[in-house]
Amino acid sequence: MAHDARRARGGEGPWLPSARGAVSAAVEEYLRGAGPPARSQDVASAPVYGDDLQLALYLCYELHYRGFADVPESHEWDPDLLRVRGALEHRFLTALRADTPAHDSVEDALADLLVEPVDGTGISHYLSANGELWHVREYAVQRSLYHLKEADPHAWVLPRLWGRAKAGMAAVEFDEYGGGRPDRVHARLFADLMTDLGLDTTYGYYLDEATAEALATVNLMSLLGLHRALRGALVGHFAAVEITSSPASRRLAETMRRTGAGPAAEHFYDEHVEADAVHEQVVRHEVIGGLLAEEPHLGPDVAFGIDVTGHLENRFADRLLGAWRAGKSSLRTPLRSGISLNP
Ligand SMILES: [Fe+2]
Ligand SMILES: [Fe+2]
Secondary structure: OOHHHHHHHOOOOOOOOOOOOHHHHHHHHHHOOOOOOOOHHHHHHOOOOOHHHHHHHHHHHHOOOOOOOOOOHHHHHOHHHHHHHHHHHHHHHHHHHHHOOOOOOHHHHHHHHOOOOOOOOOHHHHHHHHOOHHHHHHHHHHHHHHHOOOOHHHHOOHHHOOHHHHHHHHHHHHHHOHHHOHHHOHHHHHHHHHHHOOOOOOOOOOOOOOOHHHHHHHHHHHHHHHOHHHHHHHHHHHHHHHHHHHHHHHHHHHHHHHHOOOHHHHHHHHHHHHHHHHHHHHHHHHHHHHHHHHOHHHHHHHHHHHHHHHHHHHHHHHHHHHHHHOOOOOOOOOEOOOOEOOO
């Protein structure tokens, strides 16, 4: 949906976005009250990492977060929609298991996380060396789908943990949720960063602009968070995020200063340099250590969670850097200064 149309509808949103193919179109029609949620042959034939399948899955998951202003809340537990979500998840998880190079042990998977690429090929390396303000704004738009609900997908794992793992996870989540201070909730800090960059902070506002690769990184979190059977992988995923965050946040904080992005933009990443250095230790020793002490058979799942995070983050980085190196926008619809280009 065009941005002006979103604004004209008023209210808080978020609103259903434009469909990207047969599956996402059918899911949207169903959410609006018409037709079956999707044909199984369309689900089976849609490219698994493509726009249509990833958006359809994202729409199904979003009903468990803040939903859509134009969709009844009761759809969250609609059995027909859950059946479609299950089929989409099956395709996604099957592809992830096939495409993710698996480490034999959690220790090996964790050790590889700390090996910085020698050629500095990550997004934070690129932004640090070459980033201009328009790159920074595009990065914020793509990441806003997660950061405006930062830590929410991981909160679902809490009832599935016990003892040290539960206490460690809750301690980190308490920090992510601002330690009791609404102005320090990390999602709030990210909204402040977006304000610095002249972006709209409405939850889900940039869903139309975000690429399939960005949607897939968020879908992974929802998939792992919503399934108790995947609690080990959720913990591995969370560890991967926290362990890689601190050095990347240092580079991004420097980028914000160099590009003059603004004080709140600097603060978001400065905050993560220090906070995630602490979170890394808690996640390693209490969350992973505690979980594997209770349930040692989950080791391969924890390693999978670490590895699959790298797999999807690499796909996301390839998409952004491929566009930027060619001097092009990484978004489905480019931004113009201040507001989106969308008519
Ligand atoms: Fe955070
Ligand atoms: Fe953190």
